[in-house]
Amino acid sequence: MKISRLGEAPDYRFSLANERTFLAWIRTALGFLAAGVGLDQLAPDFATPVIRELLALLLCLFAGGLAIYGYLRWLSNEKAMRLKEDLPYTHSLLIISVILTIVAVIVMALVLYAG
Incomplete structure (x- = not known):
């Protein structure tokens, strides 16, 4: 089923905010890819x-994972808004933060080792 046919269209401000959040995930993914x-x-x-x-x-x-996660998060939020449900909570943000911390520690160790 197409998302546009599900439930009622939410206030456009909420849809635009959801889209801006999705684009922020994409920008972050592009940063990691770069x-x-x-x-x-x-x-x-x-x-x-x-x-x-x-x-x-x-x-x-990690960049590819963030791009996929951003879309799935946008989709679940859009569905919830269209069905007048609470926005879903996710533990994925903790996982993403832990992965980023691990990458940062590895990079710091390599910088210290190379220096």
Whole structure:
């Protein structure tokens, strides 16, 4: 079923706010994708090639996951608004924060090791 046929159309301000949040997820995903590509292509001396490529791959994979998550989050919020239900709560934000923290610790360790 198409989302536009589900329930009633919510106030356009809420739909636009939901869309802005989705676009923020996409911008964040693009940032991680750029970081992964930049690390792989522009920092050949950052770490050993295997570690550098693994970290770049992890950043790119995380970017893809964020893009998918952003869409699924937009979809679930849009459905809830159209059906006049409470917006769904998610624990995924904690998981995303933990993954980002792990990546940051790895990068800091590599910077200290390379320096």
